[in-house]
Amino acid sequence: MATVTNGRHLFNEIPEGFPTPGKTTIYDESQTISLEDVPLNGGFLIKVLALSIDPYMRHKMRATNTKSFTPAFELGKPLYNHGVGVVLRSELDGIKAGDHVYGLLSFEQYILQPNADGIEIIKNDENISWSSYVGAAGMPGQTAFVAWKEFSKAKKGETVFVSTAAGAVGSVVVQIAKSQGLKVIASAGSEEKIKFLKEIGADVAFNYKTTDTAEVLAKEGPIDIYWDNVGGKTLEDVIDAANDYIRIIACGAISSYNTTDNYGIKNWGLFFVKRVSINGFVVFDLLPKYREEFFNTIPKMIAQGEIKFLEDRKVGLDKVGEAIYEVQSGTNHGKSVIIVADS
Amino acid sequence: MATVTNGRHLFNEIPEGFPTPGKTTIYDESQTISLEDVPLNGGFLIKVLALSIDPYMRHKMRATNTKSFTPAFELGKPLYNHGVGVVLRSELDGIKAGDHVYGLLSFEQYILQPNADGIEIIKNDENISWSSYVGAAGMPGQTAFVAWKEFSKAKKGETVFVSTAAGAVGSVVVQIAKSQGLKVIASAGSEEKIKFLKEIGADVAFNYKTTDTAEVLAKEGPIDIYWDNVGGKTLEDVIDAANDYIRIIACGAISSYNTTDNYGIKNWGLFFVKRVSINGFVVFDLLPKYREEFFNTIPKMIAQGEIKFLEDRKVGLDKVGEAIYEVQSGTNHGKSVIIVADS
Numbered sequence: 001m002a003t004v005t006n007g008r009h010l011f012n013e014i015p016e017g018f019p020t021p022g023k024t025t026i027y028d029e030s031q032t033i034s035l036e037d038v039p040l041n042g043g044f045l046i047k048v049l050a051l052s053i054d055p056y057m058r059h060k061m062r063a064t065n066t067k068s069f070t071p072a073f074e075l076g077k078p079l080y081n082h083g084v085g086v087v088l089r090s091e092l093d094g095i096k097a098g099d100h101v102y103g104l105l106s107f108e109q110y111i112l113q114p115n116a117d118g119i120e121i122i123k124n125d126e127n128i129s130w131s132s133y134v135g136a137a138g139m140p141g142q143t144a145f146v147a148w149k150e151f152s153k154a155k156k157g158e159t160v161f162v163s164t165a166a167g168a169v170g171s172v173v174v175q176i177a178k179s180q181g182l183k184v185i186a187s188a189g190s191e192e193k194i195k196f197l198k199e200i201g202a203d204v205a206f207n208y209k210t211t212d213t214a215e216v217l218a219k220e221g222p223i224d225i226y227w228d229n230v231g232g233k234t235l236e237d238v239i240d241a242a243n244d245y246i247r248i249i250a251c252g253a254i255s256s257y258n259t260t261d262n263y264g265i266k267n268w269g270l271f272f273v274k275r276v277s278i279n280g281f282v283v284f285d286l287l288p289k290y291r292e293e294f295f296n297t298i299p300k301m302i303a304q305g306e307i308k309f310l311e312d313r314k315v316g317l318d319k320v321g322e323a324i325y326e327v328q329s330g331t332n333h334g335k336s337v338i339i340v341a342d343s
Numbered sequence: 344m345a346t347v348t349n350g351r352h353l354f355n356e357i358p359e360g361f362p363t364p365g366k367t368t369i370y371d372e373s374q375t376i377s378l379e380d381v382p383l384n385g386g387f388l389i390k391v392l393a394l395s396i397d398p399y400m401r402h403k404m405r406a407t408n409t410k411s412f413t414p415a416f417e418l419g420k421p422l423y424n425h426g427v428g429v430v431l432r433s434e435l436d437g438i439k440a441g442d443h444v445y446g447l448l449s450f451e452q453y454i455l456q457p458n459a460d461g462i463e464i465i466k467n468d469e470n471i472s473w474s475s476y477v478g479a480a481g482m483p484g485q486t487a488f489v490a491w492k493e494f495s496k497a498k499k500g501e502t503v504f505v506s507t508a509a510g511a512v513g514s515v516v517v518q519i520a521k522s523q524g525l526k527v528i529a530s531a532g533s534e535e536k537i538k539f540l541k542e543i544g545a546d547v548a549f550n551y552k553t554t555d556t557a558e559v560l561a562k563e564g565p566i567d568i569y570w571d572n573v574g575g576k577t578l579e580d581v582i583d584a585a586n587d588y589i590r591i592i593a594c595g596a597i598s599s600y601n602t603t604d605n606y607g608i609k610n611w612g613l614f615f616v617k618r619v620s621i622n623g624f625v626v627f628d629l630l631p632k633y634r635e636e637f638f639n640t641i642p643k644m645i646a647q648g649e650i651k652f653l654e655d656r657k658v659g660l661d662k663v664g665e666a667i668y669e670v671q672s673g674t675n676h677g678k679s680v681i682i683v684a685d686s
Contacts, residue, residue, distance in 0.1 A: 059616070069587070069616055231611045244412070250619070256612035264607015268574045269599035271623035273402070273412055276593070278621040280614035 310334025364664025653677025
C-alpha cells in the first residue's frame with residue numbers, strides 16, 4: 001500500500017487588512033493517502049489539476065457566524081474554490097476514471113469526494129486548456145456573461161467603462177462589449193495590463209494609478225454602462241460622469257475588502273436626477289438562467305481566439321497564500337490559477 | 344376696460360443653501376390685466392386656483408447652463424409648477440370657459456396660455472377637491488404610483504421603509520403598500536406627522552429627529568423595499584439593514600438639496616453582497632406607461648377615503664416663498680399648496 005503525501009492549503013487565521021501568506025493560510029503536508037487503496041465508500045477520488053484564486057475569497061475569510069452570500073472558510077480546514085481535476089477511481093454511477101470534473105474543490109492534491117453534488121463533468125469538445133475552466137470558461141467568465149445579459153441592456157454605440165478590466169471577469173466583459181459594438185473604456189493598475197487591454201480591443205485603456213479616472217471619464221464619457229469591480233471613489237467618479245439612464249453592474253468592491261475605512265460616496269443625490277440604476281449580483285443567482293447559453297457560447301469563442309485572457313499561473317499548492325495576496329493587492333497579471341498537477 | 348392686478352411670484356436670485364422668502368423669490372404686483380379684453384391670439388385665459396409647492400423646485404433654482412432632468416427657473420420670470428385653474432375665456436378648439444385644467448402653470452393669478460401643450464382638462468367625476476389634483480391625484484401621487492408599479496416588485500408580507508412618509512409622495516406610497524399587504528415602516532420629522540402616519544396605517548412610524556433610524560430598522564427590518572426621498576445617512580442605514588434583493592427606489596434626495604457638504608455613504612461594498620438594486624427615476628419618464636391606470640385608480644381611492652392626505656394650504660401668491668422654505672426645511676404639515684383663488 002504505497003502512500004503519497006496529500007498536500008493541503010488550510011485557512012489558519014482571520015486576517016485584518018490584507019491576508020498574509022503563511023499566516024492567514026498555511027500549506028500543510030502532514031497527510032498521506034494511498035491512491036490505489038483508499039476506500040471510496042460509494043464516492044470517487046479526484047486528482048486536482050488547477051484551482052482558481054479569486055478576489056471574493058477574501059470575503060470568506062471572516063468569522064463563521066456572520067451571514068453572507070457565501071459561507072465563511074472554516075479555520076483549520078482546507079480552503080476551497082472552483083477547480084478542475086481528473087477522476088482516478090470511482091464507485092459512483094455516471095462518473096468514471098479519466099473524467100475531467102469542475103466544481104468547488106477542496107485545496108488538496110487529492111480529494112475523496114463522497115457524491116457529485118456541485119460537480120460537473122467537462123467534455124471540453126473545444127479542446128481548450130483545462131485551466132480555462134477556472135477562468136474565462138468558468139466562474140469568472142460566467143460572472144461576466146450572466147450579469148451582462150441580465151443588466152447591461154447594451155446597445156451598439158453606447159459607452160461602457162470596466163474597472164479591473166484586465167482581470168478574469170473584466171477582460172471577458174471588455175471582449176463581450178466589443179463584440180456587441182460598444183465603445184469600451186477600461187482601467188487597470190499596471191502598464192502591462194494596459195497593453196493587454198489594448199490587445200483585446202479596449203478603445204481607451206488607462207492606468208488608474210497614474211491617470212485620474214474622473215478626467216478620463218469626463219473626456220471619453222458620458223458612461224452608459226459601468227462594470228464595477230471596485231466601488232469607492234471610482235464609483236463616485238462614474239456617477240459624476242454618467243449619462244442619464246446609466247446601468248451600473250455591481251460585481252465586486254475590491255477597494256473595500258482589505259480596509260475598514262471605506263471611501264464615502266457623496267453624489268447619491270444624482271441617483272434620481274440621472275435615473276441611475278444599480279444592480280448588485282452574485283453569479284450563482286443568475287447562472288441557472290444562462291448556463292446553457294454560456295457553455296454554448298464562451299468555450300467556442302475561446303477556441304476561436306475571440307476571447308483572449310491572461311493567466312497568472314503558479315505551480316504548487318504551497319503558492320496559494322502568495323496568489324491570494326497578489327489578487328487582493330492587484331499585483332497578479334491575469335487570471336490567478338494554481339497548477340496543482342499537469343495531468 | 345377694467346383692469347385687475349395680476350400678482351406674480353418671480354425667481355429673483357440663485358440661493359446658496361436654503362431659499363430665502365423675499366430674496367430667492369419675490370412677489371410682484373406691477374402687472375395688470377383686463378380679463379374681458381386681453382387678446383387671446385388663439386389661446387385661452389386661465390384663472391389660477393391652486394399651485395403645488397414641491398421639494399424638486401429647489402433643483403430648478405440653479406444656473407440655466409447646468410443641464411438636468413428639469414430646466415432651471417429663469418431669473419426675473421415667474422416660477423412655475425403643477426397647478427389647477429379654471430378657464431375664463433378661450434379661442435382654442437377643445438377648451439372652453441368653465442373648464443378646469445391641470446398642468447405646469449406659471450405662478451401668476453391669471454395666465455395667457457397660447458396653446459394646450461402640457462395642459463389637460465380635468466373632468467373630476469369623483470368630485471374630489473381641486474387641490475387634490477396637485478397632490479395625491481396629481482404629480483406627487485403619480486410619482487408614488489408609477490415607481491411603485493415599475494420598481495417595487497412588492498409581495499404581500501414584505502417590509503417597506505418609507506422616508507419623508509408624511510409628505511405628498513410618501514403618504515401615497517404608505518397607503519398603496521398597506522393596500523397590498525406589506526408591513527410599512529415610516530419616518531417623518533414631527534410628532535404631528537407621526538400621528539398622521541399611524542392614522543393612514545403605518546405599522547411602525549417614528550420621528551427620525553428623536554429616534555435613531557438604524558436602531559428602528561435593525562429591530563423592525565430587514566428591509567425589502569426602501570422608498571428613498573432623502574439619501575445620505577438614512578440610505579446608508581437602510582443598506583445596512585437591507586434584506587437580500589432589496590429594491591431601493593430613489594425618488595428624491597432632500598438631505599442634499601440645501602447643502603454642498605453631502606454625507607458620504609461607505610457601505611457600497613454591500614451592493615453585490617446583498618444583491619441591492621437601486622433605481623432612480625423621474626415621474627415623467629414613467630407616466631405615459633401608467634397614466635390611464637393612475638387616473639382610473641387613485642381619484643376613486645381618494646373619493647372613497649382609501650387614500651387620505653394632509654394639505655398645508657396657504658392662501659395667496661405672496662405666500663410662495665414661505666411655502667418653499669417650509670418644504671425644504673420639512674416644517675410644512677402635509678402637501679404644500681398655494682390657494683390662489685377659491686373658484
